Amino acid sequence: MARVILGVTGGIAAYKACELCRLLAKAGHEVTPVLTADAERFVTAHTFEALARRESPRELYPHLLEADLLVVAPLSANTLAKLAQGIADNVLTQTALAFRGRVLVAPAMNVRMWEHPATQANAALLTERGVELIGPEEGELAEGETGLGRMTEPEEIFTRCRVLLGDGGPLRGRHVLVSAGGTREPIDAVRFVGNRSSGRMGVAVAEEARRRGASVTLLAANLGVRVPPGIDVVQTPTAGDMAREALARRNETDVVVMTAAVADYRPAEAEEGKRPKSEDDWTVRLEPTQDILRELGESRSNGQILVGFAADTGDAGLVRARAKLERKRADLIVFNDIARAGIGFDAADNEVVLISRDGERAVPRSRKEAIAAVVLDAVEDLL
Numbered sequence: 001m002a003r004v005i006l007g008v009t010g011g012i013a014a015y016k017a018c019e020l021c022r023l024l025a026k027a028g029h030e031v032t033p034v035l036t037a038d039a040e041r042f043v044t045a046h047t048f049e050a051l052a053r054r055e056s057p058r059e060l061y062p063h064l065l066e067a068d069l070l071v072v073a074p075l076s077a078n079t080l081a082k083l084a085q086g087i088a089d090n091v092l093t094q095t096a097l098a099f100r101g102r103v104l105v106a107p108a109m110n111v112r113m114w115e116h117p118a119t120q121a122n123a124a125l126l127t128e129r130g131v132e133l134i135g136p137e138e139g140e141l142a143e144g145e146t147g148l149g150r151m152t153e154p155e156e157i158f159t160r161c162r163v164l165l166g167d168g169g170p171l172r173g174r175h176v177l178v179s180a181g182g183t184r185e186p187i188d189a190v191r192f193v194g195n196r197s198s199g200r201m202g203v204a205v206a207e208e209a210r211r212r213g214a215s216v217t218l219l220a221a222n223l224g225v226r227v228p229p230g231i232d233v234v235q236t237p238t239a240g241d242m243a244r245e246a247l248a249r250r251n252e253t254d255v256v257v258m259t260a261a262v263a264d265y266r267p268a269e270a271e272e273g274k275r276p277k278s279e280d281d282w283t284v285r286l287e288p289t290q291d292i293l294r295e296l297g298e299s300r301s302n303g304q305i306l307v308g309f310a311a312d313t314g315d316a317g318l319v320r321a322r323a324k325l326e327r328k329r330a331d332l333i334v335f336n337d338i339a340r341a342g343i344g345f346d347a348a349d350n351e352v353v354l355i356s357r358d359g360e361r362a363v364p365r366s367r368k369e370a371i372a373a374v375v376l377d378a379v380e381d382l383l
Contacts (some may be wrong), residue, residue, distance in 0.1 A: 001028040002165040005065055005099070006074035007092045008048065009079040010038025012142045013108040013151040017073050018043060020154040021051040024161065032057060032065060034092045036079065057091070071097045071162055074151045077119055083131070084122035102164050103131045106157055111147030128226065129368075132211075133196035134160055138364045146264050148366065149346050158280060160211065169213025170380050174254040176209040178202050179246065179292075181221035183239045185266035187284055190274045195261045196345040198224035201309070202259035204372035206231050209255070212376060217253075219245050221260050224346065236369060239289035241262050244297075246292050255379055257307040258293050259334075261345075265289060297329030307332045307375065313339040318353065325355055331382050334375060354378055 004024050026033045033048035033056050046058050057065055072092070079093065083105070088094040096103065105126070113119060114136055123133060129314045135152035154180070163169040180202020184192040197200045199220065206218045207228050218227060219236045228231055236242035239262050250256070265286035275282065293308045300306055308330045310321035314337060321335035333355040338344040343365060351365040356377070363374050 001030065002069065003030045003066045003067040004161065004165075005034050005070045005095060005203040006031050006048070006052070007070065007075075007096070008033065008035045008039040008043070009072065009074055009076040009092070009206070010036055010041060011074045011108050011151075012042060013074035014039050014042040014314050015226075016151055018047060018051055018152050020071070020157055021048050023158040025052050027158075027162070027167075030054065032067065034095055036090055038076070038078075039293070047234070050311075064098060066078035067094060067099070068101055070101060071101045071157070071161060071163060072096070072103075072106070073106035073154075073157055075105040077113045077116075079117065079172070080105070080107060080126070081122050084125045095156065103378045104157070104160055104164060105131060105136060105285045106134050106151050107136045107149075109136070110141060110143060110147040114147075114149050120348065121250060123367075131368060132160070132164070132200050133367065135370065137370075139368070148364075159317075163211045163213060169211065171209055171255075171329060171376075173215030174383075175252060176214040176216050176255045176257065177208070177246065177249055177253040178206040178209065178220045178257045178333055179219040179220070179221070179236070179242060179262070180206065180259035181223045182261040183242060183289075184237055185239060185264045185289070186270040187267050187281050188271035188273065190273045192285070193263060193266065194222070196265070197221075197261035197311075198346040199260070199349060200225045200346070200348070201368045201371070202257075203227055205257050205259055205367040205375060208369070208376050209257075210346060210374040212257070212380075219260065222261070239292075240264060243290040243292045243295070247299075250296055250304075251301060253304065254308065255305045255307070256300075257375070257379070258294055259309045262292060262309060263289055289319060291328075293328045300329075300353065303383075305332075305379055306330045307334065307359045307379065309333070309368060310335045311344060313337060322355055325357070332375075332378055 031052040046201035082093045088097045137150045139150040181199030182195040184194040210216045217232045268285045268287040327331045335353045350371045356360045
């Protein structure tokens, strides 16, 4: 089986890491616990050694441990900052800095610490470097407050570990098609009609599907974020490009998740060169683009799952999203209110409502990676 380094940092959630250690060891993995001094204020290293049936490293160079996966749960705000900045002042941070394999971290801290711009910047930096964050979750915190900051439950972290270690995944053998980004419809050789979508939400869905064992194709429209390895990327800069590539793949796909902000209109006539600036008014006539989601809904095969996103504003937008479910013949519509500050377009967080024929579920503000996991949980239920 695999070799796993389990890092544990200070915080009341350290006791939950005991269950994660037990689950990993029960699955047959070789678990090496590495605790910070603050972690041992809550749970002793001996407890983890007993659960892992393996002692913490005591050799001269513990940071050179070889393993298939490094998991840090809980990850405190302090250690998160150290990992982001490359500070190696204890055995765990030294191990993380020297480690060359997959890294999964489960942040746990007070909601105000999590929401601080410094913490958000550190989390974003780790994500950009390929570190996977799971959580934090919404709920009651140790100080009696409520908000984002709870460590993800050990069972869910263990499930992620299994996928990262190649133990399989709930979407193994499935082909998932995801669209991401914002299309740009040319007005002339320089200018275009577009939107502010970075593609972060779609990339998070694609990566989550890949983690769950799926074969993933990403239709990328002018992305502003990096695509992790292991995903087949097809460039689709315009609505026409995306329609062509999506419809060409509809019969070979088990799940379609259309997160991209596809332009509803495009210039009826795009000039070949650049239109020079003048004192005259410039009128551009727009025409509707192809309705990709509706065409996919009308022509999909039996058993195929179709998910659409609805970026709209306020209660009226939610009403339109509900109607979209039936009109597009989709299985699930994910509504997000783009009028809300700090979520939606080009933001790290989102807050959505999942709309299906079985009802609705509001998902509170979370990182888009966490939203992606919720969406794919719903997809798995539909499958």
